[in-house]
Amino acid sequence: MSSDIGIRFEERGALGIVTLDRPRALNALDHAMVLAMREALDGWLDNPRIAQVVLRSAHERAFCVGGDVRAMAALGRAGRKEEARQYWRDEYALDHLISRYPKPFVSLVDGLCFGGGFGLTGHSRYRVAGEGLGFAMPEVAIGLFPDVGGTFVLPRLPGWSGTWLAMTGARIGMSDAVALGLYTHHVPVARWPGLLAALAGGEPADAALARLAMRPPAPALQSLYPDIDRIFAGGSVDAIVIALEKVGASEGPAAEFARGQLDTIRRASPTSVHIAFQQMQRGLGADLAGCLGLEFRLVTRLLDQNDFYEGVRALLVDKDQKPAWRPARLEDVDPVAIAALFDEPLPDELLLA
Known part of the structure; x- marks a missing residue:
C-alpha cells in the first residue's frame, strides 16, 4: 500500500513489516492509518507465509507523537463527535488486537513515542528501544488523559513511577x-537492518533479539526513583501536591525535580490530572480490555467538556500556551464528578473480546 495515507506495508520473506510514514505530522496516527493497519494485521493472521510482524517508523526524529488529536478536536467542535468517537473505538480495538496477536509482534521504537504511538507498541510482545527513544504520555497537558491502555500499563510499572508519568506527562529516555x-530490549538502531534480515529469514524473534540486544546504560533518573516513590505514593492529588511542595522547599536534586514536577502539574488541565490519578488507582483492578473500555467512557465524556478543545487550541493550534481550563485549579475539581x-x-460501551 502507498504511503499516501502515512503508513506502508511490506512482506519480506517470513516477515510482515508495517512502516509509519507521515513525516510532516511526526507520524501522528489518524483514522485512515488505524484502519489500514487493522486490515493488514487481519490479513497477515491468515497468511501462512508471514510468521512474524515488525512495526517501525520511516523517520529518525519520531516513531509516533500520538493520535491525531487536532483532527479529533476539529470534529468535536464541528458537531461530529460520533466520528471522533469512532476513531478512538477503532484505535483502542487495534491496540487490543496487537496485545493478543498470535504471531510474534516486534515494535522497533526510536525517536519520540508519545500517547497513541505507545498504544501501538506498548502492548506488543517485543518492545525494542533504540538509543534515541523519548517516551511520554503527555495527554494531561492538552486536557486528555494517558489512554491507549495507559490505565493498564502505567499502574503496573515499578513503585509509583507510573503515577508520576501519568500525572505529569514527563518525558524519559531509553535507559x-x-x-x-x-520496553523489553535495547537494540542499537545500527543493528536494526540485521534484525529485520534475521526475522525475514525465519529466525525466531526471541532468538534474534537475544543475539542482538545490548545492556542499556544505567537509568538516567535512577537516583530519583526513591523520591518519586515517596512523593507519588500519596493517596490523593492533594497529598501528592503537598509532598511535592514539601520536597521542593529544600535544596538538592530531589528538590529541583519536585519543583519541576509541581510546575508541570499546575500547568496541566486540573480535570485531567485528577483523571490520571484515578486511572492509576483503578487500573490494577481490570485487564487491558476493561481498561480500554474505561478509557472509551472517559474520552466520550471529555468530548462534551471544555478542556480537550482548549488544550488542543492552546498547545497545538494557536500555540499561545495559555489554556483556560474549567475548572482552573486542582482544588476546584469535584471528586464526585471525576468518579462519574x-x-x-x-449506551454503547466499547466491548473488546
Whole structure:
C-alpha cells in the first residue's frame, strides 16, 4: 500500500513489516492509518507465509507523537463527535488486537513515542528501544488523559513511577524506559537492518533479539526513583501536591525535580490530572480490555467538556500556551464528578473480546 495515507506495508520473506510514514505530522496516527493497519494485521493472521510482524517508523526524529488529536478536536467542535468517537473505538480495538496477536509482534521504537504511538507498541510482545527513544504520555497537558491502555500499563510499572508519568506527562529516555519495563530490549538502531534480515529469514524473534540486544546504560533518573516513590505514593492529588511542595522547599536534586514536577502539574488541565490519578488507582483492578473500555467512557465524556478543545487550541493550534481550563485549579475539581466519568456506563460501551 502507498504511503499516501502515512503508513506502508511490506512482506519480506517470513516477515510482515508495517512502516509509519507521515513525516510532516511526526507520524501522528489518524483514522485512515488505524484502519489500514487493522486490515493488514487481519490479513497477515491468515497468511501462512508471514510468521512474524515488525512495526517501525520511516523517520529518525519520531516513531509516533500520538493520535491525531487536532483532527479529533476539529470534529468535536464541528458537531461530529460520533466520528471522533469512532476513531478512538477503532484505535483502542487495534491496540487490543496487537496485545493478543498470535504471531510474534516486534515494535522497533526510536525517536519520540508519545500517547497513541505507545498504544501501538506498548502492548506488543517485543518492545525494542533504540538509543534515541523519548517516551511520554503527555495527554494531561492538552486536557486528555494517558489512554491507549495507559490505565493498564502505567499502574503496573515499578513503585509509583507510573503515577508520576501519568500525572505529569514527563518525558524519559531509553535507559529509564527500559529499566521501568516499558520496553523489553535495547537494540542499537545500527543493528536494526540485521534484525529485520534475521526475522525475514525465519529466525525466531526471541532468538534474534537475544543475539542482538545490548545492556542499556544505567537509568538516567535512577537516583530519583526513591523520591518519586515517596512523593507519588500519596493517596490523593492533594497529598501528592503537598509532598511535592514539601520536597521542593529544600535544596538538592530531589528538590529541583519536585519543583519541576509541581510546575508541570499546575500547568496541566486540573480535570485531567485528577483523571490520571484515578486511572492509576483503578487500573490494577481490570485487564487491558476493561481498561480500554474505561478509557472509551472517559474520552466520550471529555468530548462534551471544555478542556480537550482548549488544550488542543492552546498547545497545538494557536500555540499561545495559555489554556483556560474549567475548572482552573486542582482544588476546584469535584471528586464526585471525576468518579462519574469512570463509573456511569455508556449506551454503547466499547466491548473488546
